[in-house]
């Protein structure tokens with residue numbers, strides 16, 4: 580999971596100071612990867628219990644992160660309030676979720692990131708499957 584988070588942040592070429600929203604953040608791999616790149620990160624999940632782990636991880640690395648309980652299908656943020664919206668293995672491409680992500684960023688770029696990630700996951704599955712057969 581951590582390596583995917585790092586790869587995702589590299590793929591989107593995060594810049595220091597960018598406002599980043601991590602949707603369905605879970606225990607915070609993507610949140611932390613973005614915060615390590617000096618981004619201003621808001622970490623969201625519909626289950627606030629998961630924040631406990633990422634909060635501890637962030638404290639250990641002296642990273643400042645904002646945690647907000649939020650359902651990906653109804654994000655409580657104004658349109659265009661983030662520079663980058665990320666989600667790794669969080670919400671699996673429901674149409675309503677994609678609409679929400681596009682509204683927050685208001686461009687097609689987040690969708691491209693999600694598709695890239697989906698392609699990366701498919702390639703990993705193919706490699707694992709190939710190794711299992713060998």
Ligand SMILES: C[S@@+](CC[C@H](N)C(=O)[O-])C[C@H]1O[C@@H](n2cnc3c(N)ncnc32)[C@H](O)[C@@H]1O
Nearest residue numbers: 603604605608609624625626650651667668669
């Ligand atoms: C596999 S974990 C996420 C992994 C994480 N993104 C990472 O980078 O390591 C899946 C998370 O998605 C959250 N989730 C699932 N559906 C959601 C939704 N509709 N809105 C917000 N969070 C959701 C779950 O609570 C869970 O914490």
